[in-house]
Amino acid sequence: MNLPSSITDLLHAGLGNLASYLAAHVLLCLLPAFYIAGAMTALIPKETVTRFLGRNTPKYISYPASALAGFLLAVCSCTVIPLFAGIYKKGAGLGPAVTFLFVAPAINILALVYTGGVIGMDLAIARLVLSLAFGIGIGIIMALLFQRADAEHDAATDAMFAGQAAMRRSSVIFLLLLVALLIAGTFQFDFLKHSYAEITLPIRGMDGFQDYLYRLVPFDPSRGEExxxxxxxxxIGMLALIGLASWKGIENIFDGFNIWTWISTALVGLTLLIAALGMTPHPNGLTISITGKFLGVSLSVIALAWMLKKKLTEDETRDFLWESWKFVKQIFPLLIVGVFIVGIIRELIRPEWIEALAGQNTLPGNFIGVVFGVFMYFPTLVEVPIAQMFLQLGMHRGPLLAYLISDPELSLQSILITAAIIGRFKAWVYVAWVALFSTLAGLIYGSWMDGTGMGLVILYLVSFISLLSGALWLVSRRNSQKIMVAH
Incomplete structure (x- = not known):
């Protein structure tokens, strides 16, 4: 074994994974998500959030509301993190916020439909039902385990956002336009993917540049690599320019706006438009495709620019840009580290290990499925053909479901970022519960696939839930007594 060569290969794999991720997934997914999170923090009064997602909101309202919001947004695990950070910072209870964090990527409607078509509707339904039930369950568990910390967080947000005025109509429209931008850029509807016009630019050498990039960052599509x-x-170059301009224009924005503030904002809009175009290099030049996605993003960007200039106050604009930039600084570096490490680990994992480790519906086999979900993160929808590959390599359908549930939840970068938002201990407790419930989901579904009667499967599930409920009741009672003593 040539150690220097192996290290070089691993570094190349990590950098290649990072480069492909930044090029393909950051702009139309994460940039709008950062801005939505910033807008929620800057423009939405705390009372609006806590009315539906607060820790004191009735559970029959807060948990279905958070699950419904996650289901409707249909975002991946990285995109949901800024949104989770936004609602949590604004006063959402830990439980509903965690439910939103779990449900949004787990029951992504696009992924569910794709799963049903490629692997089987039985697995898609199991993924939907178990993810929804376990997402709400994990949220309730986290709220019970961290009652005191949740109360302190609620009090802190009371102090932070005290006296904030009611949300203006223009702020609501601005936030909805940001959501529209996210939808236009990420949803895979036919009318958004369709090309309505093409322009060929006589730019020579782009095909050679494309070939050079493929040699520089080799990839295997069968393994989900891009x-x-x-x-x-x-x-990627535009992203670097945005970072530089934002540092010069937003980092000290409370000292006043400057030319770099508007340059950074304009660069974001321009970059989103470039990302929404179709580009095909060939020997005769570069063909630019005007897609439905480009039209949708263009309309959203123009409307947002007009709102920013004409309808938001100077204070609202400043707070919106500052809060968005804060989320970028908090989350983006951890995301880069996580994606880089995942690229290295993915290089080390061999497909032939799958049949040996997860070929049967056992407790270790399902846990291995969860581990694959942590270290073999793939963007939304890409995990489905990867799951099909696992199935063809001999993975049992039970561990396969455990993988599909854990993959959107427990990617390494998501764990790192969640820890930065809610604290390391809470984050690792959340990870443990997700791992446990994902493993349980795989065991339940796998047992049913192996011929166990539905009645017996339900009995196992009810027994587990009963034991868990009893333990949580004791924990909740103990926490309540501690809080009463403290007061």
């Missing part, structure tokens, strides 16, 4: 396109390389 290369860096010429368009992706341009977008």
């Amino acid at each position: 290369g860096v396109t010429a368009q992706g390389a341009i977008l």
